[in-house]
Amino acid sequence: MYLPSAFRQDELAELHAQMRANPFALLTSAGAEGVQASHLPLLLAPDEGEFGTLYGHFARANPHWRELQGGAEALAVFSGPDAYISPSWYAAKVEHGKVVPTWNYIAVHARGPVELIEDPERLLQIVSRLSDQHESGRARPWAVNDAPREYIDTMLRAIVGFALPIRRLDGKWKLGQNRSTVDQAGVRDGLDASSNPRDRELAARMT
Numbered sequence: 001m002y003l004p005s006a007f008r009q010d011e012l013a014e015l016h017a018q019m020r021a022n023p024f025a026l027l028t029s030a031g032a033e034g035v036q037a038s039h040l041p042l043l044l045a046p047d048e049g050e051f052g053t054l055y056g057h058f059a060r061a062n063p064h065w066r067e068l069q070g071g072a073e074a075l076a077v078f079s080g081p082d083a084y085i086s087p088s089w090y091a092a093k094v095e096h097g098k099v100v101p102t103w104n105y106i107a108v109h110a111r112g113p114v115e116l117i118e119d120p121e122r123l124l125q126i127v128s129r130l131s132d133q134h135e136s137g138r139a140r141p142w143a144v145n146d147a148p149r150e151y152i153d154t155m156l157r158a159i160v161g162f163a164l165p166i167r168r169l170d171g172k173w174k175l176g177q178n179r180s181t182v183d184q185a186g187v188r189d190g191l192d193a194s195s196n197p198r199d200r201e202l203a204a205r206m207t
Helices: 012-021 063-068 091-095 120-135 149-156 181-192 197-205
Strands: 024-031 034-041 043-045 053-059 073-085 102-113 115-117 159-165 168-174
Touching (some): 012 073, 034 053, 102 159
Antiparallel strands (some): 043 053, 073 102
């Protein structure tokens, strides 16, 4: 990821918060079959390792996991809010007109070696923790043990789990930090007036 210093985010707590807020990641890797990419919900264990460890699972029918045997490296991309930035929002447009459109966004890249997991009890732990995370807060949360164990055992045989201890973690908060204060305020106001909730979410992150 191209990462100018003005946009670099190094605060581990901020990076982890962004990953938890956007857990549906793009997991990519390169191997004998070329570049592979899978869209997967990932669970962050923040206290496991220097930068945390990610857990998830593939459908066994997905050939991607076979490319990761032997500890191959993968990259997980967590995308946050993003928005088109109109030059009309810049005070600089009126001052000198030397402005062009851009795109602002928040993204986190986590990379590390993949450990594949096929042990049924470890798989059960992964899917249980994933379900618990996303069911929390519901009035009547569903749990894996609500389903018959024989059914869950069948479903577990249809997946391959993995752990990805994060060896490198990069965050990019491209929020116009390279613009003047008045230009940033204009962008924030423009986004905040949008009917698109992701635009307004990005505006809130600029405060």
